Amino acid sequence: MSQFQPRVFSGVQPTGNLHLGNYLGAISRFVPLQDEMPTIYCVVDLHAITVKHDPAVLTANTREVTAAYLAAGIDPGKAIIFNQSQVREHAELAWIFNCIARMGWLSRMTQFKEKAGKNRENASVGLFAYPTLMAADILAYRATHVPVGDDQKQHLELTRDIAQKFNNDFADRVKELGLGVANPAPSPELPDELFFPLTEPMIAGPATRIMSLRDGTKKMSKSDASDLSRINLRDSADEIAKKIRKAKTDPEPLSSELDGLSERPEALNLVGIYAALSGRTKEEVLSEYGGQPFSVFKPALADLAVDKLAPMTDEMNRLLADETHIDGILREGAGRASEIAAPVLRDVRRIMGFLEGR
Ligand code: AQP
Numbered sequence: 001m002s003q004f005q006p007r008v009f010s011g012v013q014p015t016g017n018l019h020l021g022n023y024l025g026a027i028s029r030f031v032p033l034q035d036e037m038p039t040i041y042c043v044v045d046l047h048a049i050t051v052k053h054d055p056a057v058l059t060a061n062t063r064e065v066t067a068a069y070l071a072a073g074i075d076p077g078k079a080i081i082f083n084q085s086q087v088r089e090h091a092e093l094a095w096i097f098n099c100i101a102r103m104g105w106l107s108r109m110t111q112f113k114e115k116a117g118k119n120r121e122n123a124s125v126g127l128f129a130y131p132t133l134m135a136a137d138i139l140a141y142r143a144t145h146v147p148v149g150d151d152q153k154q155h156l157e158l159t160r161d162i163a164q165k166f167n168n169d170f171a172d173r174v175k176e177l178g179l180g181v182a183n184p185a186p187s188p189e190l191p192d193e194l195f196f197p198l199t200e201p202m203i204a205g206p207a208t209r210i211m212s213l214r215d216g217t218k219k220m221s222k223s224d225a226s227d228l229s230r231i232n233l234r235d236s237a238d239e240i241a242k243k244i245r246k247a248k249t250d251p252e253p254l255s256s257e258l259d260g261l262s263e264r265p266e267a268l269n270l271v272g273i274y275a276a277l278s279g280r281t282k283e284e285v286l287s288e289y290g291g292q293p294f295s296v297f298k299p300a301l302a303d304l305a306v307d308k309l310a311p312m313t314d315e316m317n318r319l320l321a322d323e324t325h326i327d328g329i330l331r332e333g334a335g336r337a338s339e340i341a342a343p344v345l346r347d348v349r350r351i352m353g354f355l356e357g358r
Contacts, residue, residue: 011134021210045084081333132158247270
């Protein structure tokens with residue numbers, strides 16, 4: 001019996017203000033994977049409408065995320081790059097998963113609680129159901145690996161729960177139709193044949209959670225009202241230097257040991273950013289800068305950040321000047337993505353028992 005083909009899927013929402021956290025926690029990690037296995041990188045525009053949006057801005061942001069993918073080094077000749085709404089299977093599978101997932105599972109999602117805030121009654125149903133759409137994004141391709149930042153861990157656990165419930169609920173049907181794939185880890189809770197893989201999260205490296213520059217206990221975020229809290233991928237060199245200069249810190253010099261930063265979240269965050277941008281460990285950074293004041297470390301970090309980000313920003317701006325080229329890449333990618341998702345959904349429809357009239 002066949003095995004699941006290794007395949008990477010990940011996505012970024014086109015909600016504006018793409019930032020260093022998106023780059024270090026996700027986009028930069030997408031690049032090497034394209035040489036290791038088939039990769040699918042999506043601009044998840046259906047997710048972006050779960051909160052109030054401006055249609056023209058959504059279009060511009062969709063192109064901006066695409067430009068960031070390309071400028072970071074994702075090669076459309078290797079990876080599939082497309083925007084979610086062009087592949088109808090995402091929305092269709094999400095509906096089916098809405099009927100598999102339990103209210104209790106979704107009610108526990110911390111991201112919904114954070115994004116809905118106090119006014120939960122007024123949040124869209126889409127915001128609540130966001131994780132079932134994310135599960136559909138991944139499982140429409142039967143993707144086995146998903147590189148993401150730490151904030152997406154809970155959603156990926158839910159994706160596994162949905163896959164597991166689907167596999168269990170329809171185990172007999174999957175077998176009867178001959179659509180099963182050998183379960184690599186059979187257990188009393190799981191059938192020996194699966195339809196969907198239990199996707200592995202890839203949350204690794206020194207930058208799985210980059211924190212706000214204004215508050216080391218809050219994640220750097222597109223939606224933070226303070227622009228000083230994040231380094232945007234399209235910030236100029238001057239803006240980057242200013243934001244690092246103004247980043248909240250404490251008066252102490254950096255410690256030489258990582259343990260010394262355990263109660264200093266802002267300092268730890270800046271060291272983590274330096275480590276991720278330079279490809280070194282935090283320990284190595286501290287062995288160079290331990291004992292130094294922030295008046296020395298911050299300019300070094302600003303120089304490094306500008307060195308790393310400026311070429312990417314220039315490339316993004318160059319790419320964004322040619323919308324036809326970007327739209328063509330998305331269209332071509334959507335065609336390739338559909339070729340994978342359409343047969344999966346055809347099988348799902350048969351498993352569900354939907355009558356196909358044509
Ligand atoms: N601060 C972060 N550090 C590391 N990784 C991060 N990611 C987001 N913030 C950080 C990762 O970036 C990818 C794309 O994220 P998204 O577009 O789905 O948005 P998000 O996770 O909801 O976070 P944002 O970018 O800050 O947006 P808002 O403000 O809307 O919540 C994901 O892999 C994510 O883990």
